[in-house]
Amino acid sequence: MRTMFRVWLAMLATVCAFSATSSRAAELPTIRVGVLQFGTVSWELEAMQRAGLDTRTGIRLQVVPLALKDAANVAMLGSAVDVIVNDWIWVARQRAEGRDFTFVPYSLAVGGIMVRPDAGITGFADLRGKRLGIAGGPLDKSWLLLRAYARRTVGEDAATWLKPDFVAPPLLNELMFKGELPAGLNFWHYAARLQAAGMVPLLSMEEILATLDVKAELPLVGWVFREQWAASNPALIRGFLQASAETKRLLRESDEAWLALRPSMKVDDDATFVALREGYRAGIPAATMGEAEAVASKVFDILAAEGGAALVGNARTLATGTFWTERADR
Numbered sequence: 001m002r003t004m005f006r007v008w009l010a011m012l013a014t015v016c017a018f019s020a021t022s023s024r025a026a027e028l029p030t031i032r033v034g035v036l037q038f039g040t041v042s043w044e045l046e047a048m049q050r051a052g053l054d055t056r057t058g059i060r061l062q063v064v065p066l067a068l069k070d071a072a073n074v075a076m077l078g079s080a081v082d083v084i085v086n087d088w089i090w091v092a093r094q095r096a097e098g099r100d101f102t103f104v105p106y107s108l109a110v111g112g113i114m115v116r117p118d119a120g121i122t123g124f125a126d127l128r129g130k131r132l133g134i135a136g137g138p139l140d141k142s143w144l145l146l147r148a149y150a151r152r153t154v155g156e157d158a159a160t161w162l163k164p165d166f167v168a169p170p171l172l173n174e175l176m177f178k179g180e181l182p183a184g185l186n187f188w189h190y191a192a193r194l195q196a197a198g199m200v201p202l203l204s205m206e207e208i209l210a211t212l213d214v215k216a217e218l219p220l221v222g223w224v225f226r227e228q229w230a231a232s233n234p235a236l237i238r239g240f241l242q243a244s245a246e247t248k249r250l251l252r253e254s255d256e257a258w259l260a261l262r263p264s265m266k267v268d269d270d271a272t273f274v275a276l277r278e279g280y281r282a283g284i285p286a287a288t289m290g291e292a293e294a295v296a297s298k299v300f301d302i303l304a305a306e307g308g309a310a311l312v313g314n315a316r317t318l319a320t321g322t323f324w325t326e327r328a329d330r
Helices: 002-027 041-050 069-077 088-096 141-153 169-178 188-196 205-211 227-232 234-253 255-265 270-282 289-307
Strands: 030-036 060-066 084-087 101-108 112-115 131-134 163-166 183-185 200-204 219-226
Touching (some): 030 041, 030 069, 030 084, 041 234, 041 255, 060 069, 084 088, 088 101, 088 219, 088 289, 101 227, 101 289, 112 188, 112 205, 131 169, 141 183, 141 205, 169 183, 169 188, 200 205, 219 227, 219 234, 219 289, 227 234, 234 255, 255 270
Parallel strands (some): 030 060, 131 163, 131 183
Antiparallel strands (some): 101 219, 112 200
C-alpha cells in the first residue's frame, strides 16, 4: 500500500508540474510561424520546442504547416501568419511595392553543382553541351549567380552553352541517381543527399561568389515579417529571434539534439544524416546584420542584371529596411 501511495504521489506531482508548465505556456504571447511541412526550417522549430527555448524566451511558438512556398507568401501577405522564411530579394521587391516586410538572416548560400562520378565532368567547362538539372526555375538565385559566374569565367552566358533542365528538387535527385542527369544544381539539403550517395562536388557556391568578388558570407534566406507588426510586438519578435539563435547554437554544438530530430529528417542511412547535419551547421550565419546587408546589396545588383524585372519587380536597389534595422550590428 505504501509503495502504491508513493507511486500515486509521484504521478500526481508529474501531472501537476506538466499542467503548471502548460498553463504558463498558454499564458505567453503566441507567434505564428508558417513553414513548409517538410522543409529544413521545421527541424529548427522542432528542436526549439523540444528544448523549451521558445517558452524560455517568453513566447509560445505556433507552427503553421504549409504545403508550398507560394502558400507561405500568400499566408504572409494575408496576415494569416506572423513570420515565414523567404529570401531578401522577395522582401526588397515587396518593399518596392509599398509593403513593409523586413528580413533577418536565417541561413547562408551553400551547396553548388554536384556531378555523377561517371559523367566525365571534372571542371566547369566540361558542362558544355550537357544537361544541368536546376531546382527552383529560371529565376532561381543560384542559377542566376551561375550565369554571372559563366560570363566571368567562360565569357558566355551559361544558358547558351549548357542545357538547363528546370525540375523539382526531389525529381532532380532521382534523375541523377538514375543517370538521366549528369549534373545538378539543387538546394543545399538535396545536394547533401546527393553527396552522401556518392555524387561529387564540382563547383561550390562559395567559389561562385568569390569569382564574382563576393568574399564574405551571403545570407540566402531569412525570417520575414512585417516591420509594423514587429514595432507593435517588440518583445515577441525579440523573444523569437533569441530562441532561434539559441536553437542554432544548440544544433551547432550538440550531436544529441540531432538524434532527436532524425525521425523528422526522413533519412535511412548514417551518411545522409551526417551530411544534412553538417550542411545545416555550415549554413548558420555568423556576420553582423550590417555586414550581411552590405553583401546582399552587392549581390542584388548581380541578380538584378541577370533576372531583370521578372525577379526584382520595381526594385532598383536593395531598399533601406529590407534588413531589419532594429537588430543592425547587435
